[in-house]
Amino acid sequence: MPTLREVQRAVARGIFSADGDEALAHIAEDAIAAAERFAIHRNNAAVTLIEALRLVYPVVDKVVGGEFFEGAARAFIARHPPRTACLNDYGAEFAGFLATFPPAAALAYLPDVARLEWAVHGSLNAPDDAALEPAGLAMLSESARGRVRFVPHPAVRLLTVRCPADAIWRAVRDGDDAALAAIALNVAPISLLVERRREGIAMRRLTPGEAHVTALLFSGAALSDVASQHDGATLVSLIAEHLAYGRFAGFTNASSE
Amino acid sequence: MSAFVPTGRVPEQIPARAGIGLRFPHHQAVIANRPRVAWFEVHSENYLGGGAPLRDLETIRRDYLLSLHGIGLSLGSVDGLDAVHLERVAALAARIEPGLVSEHLTWSVSDGDYLGDLLPLPLTEEALDVVCDNVDRFQEALRRRILVENPSSYLRYRHSTIAESEFLLAVVRRTGCGILCDISNIFVSAANHGWAARAYLDALRQAEVMEFHLAGHSVRPLSDGAALRIDDHGSPVDPAVWALFGEAVERFGARPTLIEWDSNIPPLETLIAEADRASAVLQQPQTIMADADVA
Numbered sequence: 001m002p003t004l005r006e007v008q009r010a011v012a013r014g015i016f017s018a019d020g021d022e023a024l025a026h027i028a029e030d031a032i033a034a035a036e037r038f039a040i041h042r043n044n045a046a047v048t049l050i051e052a053l054r055l056v057y058p059v060v061d062k063v064v065g066g067e068f069f070e071g072a073a074r075a076f077i078a079r080h081p082p083r084t085a086c087l088n089d090y091g092a093e094f095a096g097f098l099a100t101f102p103p104a105a106a107l108a109y110l111p112d113v114a115r116l117e118w119a120v121h122g123s124l125n126a127p128d129d130a131a132l133e134p135a136g137l138a139m140l141s142e143s144a145r146g147r148v149r150f151v152p153h154p155a156v157r158l159l160t161v162r163c164p165a166d167a168i169w170r171a172v173r174d175g176d177d178a179a180l181a182a183i184a185l186n187v188a189p190i191s192l193l194v195e196r197r198r199e200g201i202a203m204r205r206l207t208p209g210e211a212h213v214t215a216l217l218f219s220g221a222a223l224s225d226v227a228s229q230h231d232g233a234t235l236v237s238l239i240a241e242h243l244a245y246g247r248f249a250g251f252t253n254a255s256s257e
Numbered sequence: 258m259s260a261f262v263p264t265g266r267v268p269e270q271i272p273a274r275a276g277i278g279l280r281f282p283h284h285q286a287v288i289a290n291r292p293r294v295a296w297f298e299v300h301s302e303n304y305l306g307g308g309a310p311l312r313d314l315e316t317i318r319r320d321y322l323l324s325l326h327g328i329g330l331s332l333g334s335v336d337g338l339d340a341v342h343l344e345r346v347a348a349l350a351a352r353i354e355p356g357l358v359s360e361h362l363t364w365s366v367s368d369g370d371y372l373g374d375l376l377p378l379p380l381t382e383e384a385l386d387v388v389c390d391n392v393d394r395f396q397e398a399l400r401r402r403i404l405v406e407n408p409s410s411y412l413r414y415r416h417s418t419i420a421e422s423e424f425l426l427a428v429v430r431r432t433g434c435g436i437l438c439d440i441s442n443i444f445v446s447a448a449n450h451g452w453a454a455r456a457y458l459d460a461l462r463q464a465e466v467m468e469f470h471l472a473g474h475s476v477r478p479l480s481d482g483a484a485l486r487i488d489d490h491g492s493p494v495d496p497a498v499w500a501l502f503g504e505a506v507e508r509f510g511a512r513p514t515l516i517e518w519d520s521n522i523p524p525l526e527t528l529i530a531e532a533d534r535a536s537a538v539l540q541q542p543q544t545i546m547a548d549a550d551v552a
Contacts, residue, residue: 001416004335004383011376012367026379028413030451032483037412040477040485045373052373082371085329085342086305090371127307155308196308 002026014038015045016081049077052087056121057094059172060114064107072101088125092118109163109185116165119157119194120201126155131246140253146224147253150217156247157194158206158214166192166203195245213238217248271296271322271356271468273511275535277528278326278490278518284313286525291320294529295536296356298324298515304353305345314353324357324468324513325350329371332391332405333364333378347398357468357513359404359437360395362388362425379414380424385431388424392432404467405429406437407457409445409474409488421446422460435467438509440502441494441517445474445486458505466509471502471535472517491520493531499538499545506542514539 002010007026014023020038027034050073054061061069076097082090095114098104131153137145163185171180191211193204206214213235216226227235242248276296279287281303286292297317304311317323327346330338350358363375378384396403407425419427429436438461447454473492478484494502494516502514516531538545 001381002379004379004381004387007379007414008335008364008367012370012372015372015374016370026414026416028415028417031481032479032485034412036479037485040411040487041374041376048373082373083369085331085339085366085371086302086345087371087373088303088306123308125306125308125310128312 011041015042016078046074046077049082049087049090050074052082053077053091053094056091057114057117059117059169060094060098060110062172063110063113063168064104068103072098072104075101088121091121094118109165109168112161112163112165113168115159116161116169116192116194116203119159119192120169123155123157123194123196123201126153126196129154129249132243132248132250134243137243137251144253144255146222146227147255148223148251149220149253150223150242150248151220151250151252152218153195153247153249155196156218158191158211158218159194160189160191160211162189163187164190166190166205169203193247195247197245209234210238214242217242269322269354269356271324271513273513273539275514275516275532275539276324277516277525277532279317280519280522281310282522283525283528284310284317287321288313288316292525292529294321294532296322296324296513298326298357298517301325301327301346301349302329304349305342311349311352318353322356323353324359324515325353325355327358327360328375329365330360330391330395331364331366331371332360332362332388332395333376333384334366334391335364335387336366336368338391338394339366339369343395343398350399350401357404358399358401359406359468361406361408362421362428363408375408377408377410377412377414378424380417380419380421382418385419385424385427388428389431392428392434396432396434402433402435404435404437406439406470407442407446409439409442411449411485411487413450420460422457426460426464429464435465436461437468437470438466438505438512439470439472440505441470441472441474441498442488444495444498444501445488448486454501455504458501458508462508466505466512469502469505469512469514470517471498471514471531472519474498489520490517493527494534499534502535503538503542503545506539511539 010022014020024034024038027038050070053073076094080093095111098114099111104110164183164187167183191206193206195202213226213230272295274295276298277294279297279299304314330342361375364378365372365375405428443454443457471494472490473494474486474488476484477487514535516528516535518528
């Protein structure tokens with residue numbers, strides 16, 4: 001008698017690959033062939049996982065069309081099966097996969113659109129942590145303020161794309177074909193800040209300087225270190241903006257490192 | 258920040274009336290209109306993150322009793338339960354204070370890969386030990402009794418030695434869990450394997466059935482004129498399943514009963530009408546049983 005582990009491994013291989021022979025050997029056959037019975041589960045699994053990816057990547061789906069998306073999703077699932085039953089967390093590697101997926105080679109902007117969608121998805125599903133109140137900073141002495149290291153809010157994402165993925169995202173979401181056709185794809189890299197606001201997802205383009213400061217702040221660099229690298233006025237106004245939009249969840253200011 | 262204030266430490270009891278499986282497309286309508294529905298059941302896995310889904314669920318919880326129905330814990334995995342997943346489900350249960358918590362007599366994880374479907378188990382003593390260990394761990398983590406649902410199945414394993422109803426009863430005996438009796442799954446599996454649906458119901462009489470599920474299914478024709486019934490939750494409940502439900506209510510009494518509809522999700526009014534029909538059967542099971550013949 002095969003062990004449960006042997007059966008589960010054989011079935012799992014049969015679900016994710018075209019080769020189900022090993023699984024079929026364990027399945028009883030009667031008037032209905034084992035392969036036809038097993039095909040129900042293969043199909044259920046494929047539909048569930050493809051639809052889960054479609055929910056995370058609706059703009060990629062619209063850009064390439066349903067059939068192309070399904071083919072890409074099937075290839076992705078075979079290479080990157082979900083490692084969690086929480087399908088909200090599934091699909092992080094899809095952008096990287098698209099970059100190496102030969103049928104998508106002509107669509108150089110597609111991986112960046114997918115990266116942006118993953119950021120949007122992550123922002124939408126991030127915990128509702130409270131935003132840092134600016135008053136907590138005002139009470140600090142100047143030296144204590146220099147030691148401040150911010151903690152970014154879990155619903156904020158920062159990414160750099162090599163095409164105007166934000167413009168593509170907006171035009172596709174709004175079904176604005178004229179706007180989509182007018183987008184120039186060859187531009188300098190763009191840094192985007194993605195966040196969740198009451199009215200929905202917001203995206204803001206950052207200048208290279210703003211992006212550098214923001215990346216430092218989000219990575220927990222001490223405020224005095226950031227200040228030594230950047231113009232004070234820009235830093236102050238940028239921090240004020242980040243605070244106003246609740247982009248920090250808190251800060252630490254331990255006195256020794 | 259969460260504004261959810263727990264109403265009490267003891268989980269409130271879900272009434273023996275019909276509720277509805279709540280999916281994302283109806284969140285806003287439920288929040289805005291507070292429709293007349295006895296209770297809602299949700300898939301736990303849809304709320305393990307944060308953001309809008311969980312916020313909506315907490316809002317809905319202020320007005321309704323909820324049941325948490327898991328689809329990803331994989332009670333049948335030989336590897337045991339995923340500790341992180343279990344912890345997240347336990348945290349959700351602590352936050353939502355559901356009236357019922359349930360999972361399936363299936364598996365869907367192997368070596369950490371999630372297969373995206375509820376797969377049937379080989380019905381063997383080894384699998385029984387595995388399921389019982391996993392149910393024990395689930396109940397310990399949540400510090401409460403859980404319900405285990407009979408699956409819809411399309412295949413059997415050559416080396417199975419135990420009838421599915423006996424397997425389920427053994428899990429109940431050894432772990433103290435309750436049964437979520439999915440009437441549609443009994444009907445679908447009976448048709449797919451040539452079992453007798455009534456005999457399955459009769460067998461379950463030895464244990465405590467604490468909830469019923471009802472859903473629509475479809476018929477998939479196969480190459481040689483045969484067909485498999487597919488539990489796709491995408492249509493109204495079949496007349497023969499309504500009749501079987503009437504028989505189940507006669508045997509087990511009125512229990513919380515859920516209308517599940519997961520694909521081609523209809524307007525809320527359609528779901529409420531199906532739930533009303535189920536509530537009527539819970540009160541007078543005899544009326545429906547004459548409608549159709551059950552194998």
